[in-house]
Amino acid sequence: MDLYHPRILELSKEPVNFRKNEEAEFKAHAYNPLCGDEFTIYLDDGRTVGLKVSFHGYGCAVSKASAALLTQSLEGEDLKGALQKIEHFMECFESKADTGNADLNLLLAARDFPSRRSCALQAWQECQKTLSAIKKTG
Amino acid sequence: MAKDEKNFGALSAGDWSALRQQFPILRKGDLCYLDNAATTHKPSSVIEAMEHFYRAENATVHRGAYALAEKASLRMESVREQMAQFMGVESHEVVFTSGTTHSLNIIAQGLPDQFLKEGDEIVVCPSAHHANLIPWQELSRRTGAALRFLDLIPDQLTWDLDQAKKIIGDKTKLVAVAHTSNSTGIRYPFETLVHLAHDAGALFILDAAQAPLGEALHFGRSGVDFAAFSGHKMFGPTGIGILYGKAAKLASLRPDRYGGDMIRNVTFQQATYAEGPRRFEGGTPHLAGIIGLGQAIQFIEHIGIDPMRSRCSSLVKRARSLLLEDGWKVLGSQSTSSILSFYDDGIHPHDIATLLNQDGIAIRAGHHCAHPFMRSLGLSGTARLSFAAYNTMKEVDQLMDSLKKIRTLFS
Structure with missing residues (x-):
């Protein structure tokens, strides 16, 4: 699989939901100490209309495309649904199973690049931590 | 030890091709290794002396x-x-x-x-x-x-x-x-x-x-x-x-x-x-x-530090000039060693390194364990070339060809 599929490059150049939202109720901070890449994922709790998600920061093509696809996946979900989506993606990533989404499937290529796995996973992992904490307290 | 000495005893200063042959990992010829500031490869004499011990x-x-x-x-x-x-x-x-x-x-x-x-x-x-x-x-x-x-x-x-x-x-x-x-x-x-x-x-x-x-x-x-x-x-x-x-x-x-x-x-x-x-x-x-x-x-x-430095300077000089010619930014106004850091605002250094790796070229990308420094420059990191005397001008050209492809991919 090609880590730099044209769709990944397209998403990294013009990522969806790439905007700050300092007013967001919750923020997940994805930081990769190995390369210094940093993203903030802004989550507005969607008790009535579902989650509103955006992100901002700096990272490689893979991490940027992955964060963009994360925001797209979680958009409109409730907390439980968002956590399920994240878990499903992470399970598919480990097993290389079909995610059911053509764009997300492209991220699975990172599994073959041990030093780049975190680029594809980090935003998802940090979001999972944040959402789990919200679910526990709330 | 006598065996090891004989190994490089015939190696004359300036015979860079013979020098490269002293490094088993480079003999196969498919590795363009430009990460010598991280670690250099080891000549047979070192490997054999340790094994002999x-x-x-x-x-x-x-x-x-x-x-x-x-x-x-x-x-x-x-x-x-x-x-x-x-x-x-x-x-x-x-x-x-x-x-x-x-x-x-x-x-x-x-x-x-x-x-x-x-x-x-x-x-x-x-x-x-x-x-x-x-x-x-x-x-x-x-x-x-x-x-x-x-x-x-x-x-x-x-x-x-x-x-x-x-x-x-x-x-x-x-x-x-x-x-x-x-x-x-x-x-x-x-x-x-x-x-x-x-x-x-x-x-x-x-x-x-x-x-x-x-x-x-x-x-x-x-x-x-x-x-x-x-x-x-x-x-x-x-x-x-x-x-x-x-x-x-x-x-x-x-x-x-x-x-x-x-x-x-x-x-x-x-x-x-x-x-x-x-x-x-x-x-x-x-x-x-x-x-x-x-x-x-x-x-x-045996090889001599001065000839090795001079060789690395030529490699760095050529890489620097070609990188600038192709629009890459280089850190520092002059490189006074065998190390050269470059970047492009639109292409992440890790993407550069991963794509170079697909062409058999090994470089270092990231903050180089100098994270506060990179932050102070407004960079998350750079792509770094670092040469040793076994590197060649051909490898610099191979690198530049690969970088051209990367630039096209991200343009």
Whole structure:
């Protein structure tokens, strides 16, 4: 699989939901100490209309495309649904199973690049931590 | 050992193709390795000497009365002597450590308690490798002494010596800087800082990790109090490094570890410690590593540091000029070593490295363990090329061809 599929490059150049939202109720901070890449994922709790998600920061093509696809996946979900989506993606990533989404499937290529796995996973992992904490307290 | 010497004995200076053949990992010809600042490859002579030691000479040192152990002890001490000559110092000033990080930590953790107090200052460089920053941060935290940073001249990224003269003064107790930046390749004028530090009565510590293949070392002549470097960046094995310290300065440090082989006398209640390097060499040393390091010195001396430096300068010069021609940005206005860092605002360094890897080219990407420095430049990282004498102009061209493809992909 090609880590730099044209769709990944397209998403990294013009990522969806790439905007700050300092007013967001919750923020997940994805930081990769190995390369210094940093993203903030802004989550507005969607008790009535579902989650509103955006992100901002700096990272490689893979991490940027992955964060963009994360925001797209979680958009409109409730907390439980968002956590399920994240878990499903992470399970598919480990097993290389079909995610059911053509764009997300492209991220699975990172599994073959041990030093780049975190680029594809980090935003998802940090979001999972944040959402789990919200679910526990709330 | 005779076998190893014969291996490169026929190698004449300037015969770079034959030199490359000395490195088994490069013989296959499909690896374009440009990450020598991280670690260099190892010539057959080093690999075979280490293997021979384990196969035929294995014993520990300083404690056996049998021939094998005595021979091992002699080998270790002969490499210490060899290393002392390589650095221009005395052998009793040479400590074997596990590498640069270990060496710098021995100093930072071994300074006497009364050496630093609140109000004192430690001067460091903003481009420092974490190994030459974090030990001083921790020392500052423990003692209350403040960290002060040298200024770098914008774009040039070398030291602003006027500012250095202003901040190194009465309060300065310690100056810890690098010989050559591992992230920019700038060779710093550390000799000037040695004088400034000593005039202020401060200790001078040199992170020489990128120095051994760059120029002949004259630590004795330059007057540094301590210097640290690793064997694996100079064709030697991993896990072995050097701490140089002036004899009196070494004697003032607490040992960093206590146990066998570093003692003078032990009773049930207390112990006194060995003098000289052995004070810091508790436990069984990495003897095969020391023997490999000795071979690496022989290899370097056989080829000659000056021809190797000149070769690397030509490679860096060509890479720099081609990178600029193709629109890449290069860190620092000049590279004075075998290291060159470049970047492009629109292409992440890790993407560059991964895509180069697909063409068989190995480079380093990221913050190069100088994270605060990269942040201060507004960069998350750079792509770094670092050459050794076995690299070729053809490899520079191969790199540039691959970079052209990457630029097209991201355009």
